[in-house]
Amino acid sequence: MKERKLLLRSRIALVTALVVALGIIVVSVFAWFSADLTMRRQIDASLQTASPAKELTKPGVDPESLCGPDQGPQGYQKYIVGVQLLRPDGTTCCPKGVDKVRLGPRDWEPMPKFRNGFTYGRVGVRVLIEPVGAGYAVVTSRSMADVRDTLRQLGTLFGVVSVIGVVVAAAAGLLLTRLALRPVERLTKTVEHIAETEDLAAPVDVRGRDEIGRLGRAFSRMTKSLAESRKRQQDLVADAAHELRTPLTSMRTNVDLLVRSEKTGRPIPDEQRRALLTSLQEQARELGDLVGELVVLARDERETERVPVSMGAVVDRAVERARARAQGHVFDVRSQPWTVVGDPGELERAVLNLLDNAVKFSPPGSTVRVRSAEGDITVADAGPGIAADERAMVFQRFWRSESARSLPGSGLGLAIVAQTAAAHGGSVEFVEPIDGIGASVRFRLPVMRTDAN
Template sequence: MSFRARLTLVAAAAVAAAVVAASFAVYFIVRNDLRGTVDNGLRATAEQIEHLPPHELGRVVTPPPEVGGTGGYVQIVLPNGSTYRPPPEAVTLPVGKRERAIAKTGRGSFFRDMHVAGNDLRVLTVPYAAPGYAIQVARSLDEVNHVLGRLVIFLLAIDLCGVAIAAALGLLISRAALAPVRRLSDATEKVAATGDLSERIDARGTDELSRLAGRFNTMLGALEESRRAQRQLVADASHELRTPITSLRTNIEVLASERALPPEERRRLLHDVVEQLGEMTALISELMELARGEQRPGDAEDVRLDLVVADAVERARRNRPGVLFITDLEETVVHGVPATIERAVANLLPGGARDRARPWTGNRRGGSAVRLRPVLSREHGAWAAGLGARPRDRAAGRGGARRPRSRRAR
């Protein structure tokens, strides 16, 4: 059963319970009122005849033509339980211990329901004026029962109509109340089917369901950002590892070739391989920290930018032996996060070697050259210091893996 059906059923059941409770209350109020009217009539009749002689009782209380009709009954009870019915009474009312006790003591009175000849009677027993006697006055309850029977039918009809109306209203109310839930469900199903985390729900309002929709939108935004960060991490890792892996492969292929190498060049290649493996190990470790979310941003401090550039150029020379990096450095201190500055420099060097290198024939193999000079400006700040980078290059240096070494200002 769906939640909407359960909500409709609960609403209908609640209204039905309220209507049935109200119907019971109406029934018992009307019943007590009708029976109270009968009791008052019996008391009035008893007060009227309790001082009359027995032979005159029949003139005051006119018996119905048959038991159950309109009219009343009267009967005198003796202490031994025998009865006297004034003419033309033909119905004998049952006599019990309480009736005999009133006849014997002359005190007390009580009402009692009796079933005589297939009909319900209301009977009042009171002391009679003559000592040692009691008088019973009775009246049929058929009229009362008839009215109550019609009332029951009427109340049942009202109950059924109330339940039907409650079910219809519950269906309409549940449809309106569950509209945000339906939108939330549709959005989750769409996200599950398409994988599109940009889906959002209209979360207008301040009620619980609107707040739930807002929290769901926040969750989708967090998931979307997490997916974007994952893709960016993969792209950054690919970018970071491509150059050292290529250089490492080249050095290993040269070492593995059958061509004889001078001892000095062989030692240099082995040294480069060891250094590159160390750099890759540190880079992979920091990428893993980023993936696990364990890395925390550092604090800003004074950094020797010229030393950072010199260290980065040293690594770049190993990775790009065909490029000549010409440095024109002087002591330069900038204020920033060391790891971020090192990251910016490391990202800008490959771009400079690729986009700004000029042909160079300073060795037999030929190649290209990149000249580095200090350029400090208010616009670029620490991001472009020493490299002459454009403003858009700053975004390329943010985030990403940290270099294991940095140069603090001394």
């Protein structure tokens, strides 16, 4: 059986109606009992005012006179609807025409007291029993018919008001909920559209400064971030496919030559064969480096480790690795101890890429200068330098200047440096060299501050 679920606006309207109904019921019950208590107190006050007990306790007044033959319209009947005398022997008497109240054994308990009762004519009454001396007591009563009619009318009125209130509350709740959730409905349609079409550029039309507006803006930022991430991935895949095509084609050509030589039985001269194998080895190494750099660029920033890192140690390790790769170059290193929060592996790779880039563009035997101070690493070479209008483009993936296209490399080294700097809250840029020779790159990182600082 298909599960049926109420819409959010229907659930809110239903809850609103239930809360209003509960509130109306509580108020109605409280008002009904308050009215009942108030009317009972008024009847009790009228019984005390109309009771003949004070007259029957006067000197010389016989309580039996209450039931005498002289009691007519101007007698004790003028006080109240019903009055009767309770004798010490338990018998009762009353004026002519009075509907007696049914009395029980507890009515001889301490007096005066009020209670509810019934007459022999089955009329509900409010009863006041007061002692009048010599073992006698006077029983004064008043019909509760008016009170019960009033309470019944109040109950009916409260019931009708409750029903009308619940209906109005449900309708108003549904209407207000529709108005309040209209932005959510628009956002839901946008989300469903994006889920069906994967169109991350779809506009999110949610305004306002409330929670729904904040949700819409947060969702818009999320889709924008996802769209940018997808574009970066697409650009990376396209650039990688383009860059991989050249080394793969060259490797395939060399491999085809070797395979054809084996199949045809025509041996390749030893010198040419060694050149082919050396070329394959270099191309395989370049291809491996390119794949490794692509993996680094494809990593999510959330994968970056966040630990205290000593940049002095990072620079020392990167320089040692660069020395092993660049025989014949001199490294002039001046490093001060300072600490950042980040990924030690990524930071070392970024510094090593800067050093490799400086070595690649420096003539043999030249000096690569490395300066590491608090928050700043500068690497300067003795090469031809780079034009001012190209400095912003060198950090793009696969970008290479015209003069560098014949040199080894993939054009990803400085892009990795830029990505590492951004992931650690820093920056990287080319600056003017101190003596005007070569190129100088400044790598900035936020310094980890300690309590002592």
